[in-house]
Amino acid sequence: SCCSLQVLLKSDAPTGDVLLDETLRHIKATESAETVQTWIELLTGETWNPFKLQYQLRNVRERLAKALVEKGILTTEKQNFLLFDMTTHPVSNASEKQRLVKKLQESVLERWVNDPQRMERRTLALLVLAHASDVLENVFASLADDKYDVAMNRTKDLLDMDPEVEAAKARGTEMIWAVLAAFNK
Numbered sequence: 775s776c777c778s779l780q781v782l783l784k785s786d787a788p789t790g791d792v793l794l795d796e797t798l799r800h801i802k803a804t805e806s807a808e809t810v811q812t813w814i815e816l817l818t819g820e821t822w823n824p825f826k827l828q829y830q831l832r833n834v835r836e837r838l839a840k841a842l843v844e845k846g847i848l849t850t851e852k853q854n855f856l857l858f859d860m861t862t863h864p865v866s867n868a869s870e871k872q873r874l875v876k877k878l879q880e881s882v883l884e885r886w887v888n889d890p891q892r893m894e895r896r897t898l899a900l901l902v903l904a905h906a907s908d909v910l911e912n913v914f915a916s917l918a919d920d921k922y923d924v925a926m927n928r929t930k931d932l933l934d935m936d937p938e939v940e941a942a943k944a945r946g947t948e949m950i951w952a953v954l955a956a957f958n959k
Contacts, residue, residue, distance in 0.1 A: 779941070779952040780807035793837060800829045810952040811959070839863040847871075878904065878913050882928045883921060890932060891944040899950050905933050906957040933958075 783801045797817060801808075808816070808829075815821040817831050831837075842848040842863070849866035852859050865871050881897045890898055904910045914925040933954065941951035 779810050779948060781810060781813055781949075782807055791841075793831065793834070793841070796831060800831070804829060810949065811956040814953070814956050874900070875913050875916070879917060879925065882925045882932075883917075886928060888928075890935065890940055890947070895947055895950065898947065899953075901929060901932065902950055902954045902957075905929070906953070 781801060783798065786798045786802050788795050789798070800816070801813075808826075812821070812826070816826060816829050817834060819830055819832070819834055821827070821830060839848060839850075843850055847865065847867045847870055848863040851862050851864060853862050854860075877897065878900055881893070881901070887893055901910075904913055910926070910929060914922050914929075917925060937951035937955035937958070941948040
């Protein structure tokens with residue numbers, strides 16, 4: 775099945791991104807190939823398997839936020855929540871956020887191809903991740919009601935497709951569909 779698709783390392787050449795390079799080292803070090811579902815649990819720190827803890831990325835959310843702060847996308851703030859302070863990372867580069875929002879809006883409106891095989895892979899991946907992060911409604915919130923409905927319906931149709939079937943149709947998108955299947959479990 776798509777969700778049990780095993781991740782096989784093709785190259786461990788450094789990417790220049792600390793988290794990606796650490797992930798590659800973990801994948802290389804595993805004794806047997808792991809599934810997409812297992813890697814998502816490991817890389818997000820949500821595994822409870824004591825035999826796999828050495829492959830877990832430590833403090834992954836904080837490290838991702840720090841990398842985005844360093845790139846000028848997010849900023850760091852302390853917020854007081856009654857009895858404790860909490861570090862938050864609001865968006866500091868609104869134009870970059872707006873660029874991504876506009877790209878996703880246009881992909882399901884003006885540039886809608888009604889065929890995931892013809893959709894740009896990066897856009898397909900962004901839609902899947904926005905869905906998995908539960909922010910799709912926010913992405914389309916600024917649209918007029920009629921366009922909002924079209925965007926949500928088209929995206930729902932896309933995300934309701936059978937990941938197994940779609941992964942078999944289009945080479946190079948197997949991982950995207952496997953991630954969607956894992957999040958839909």
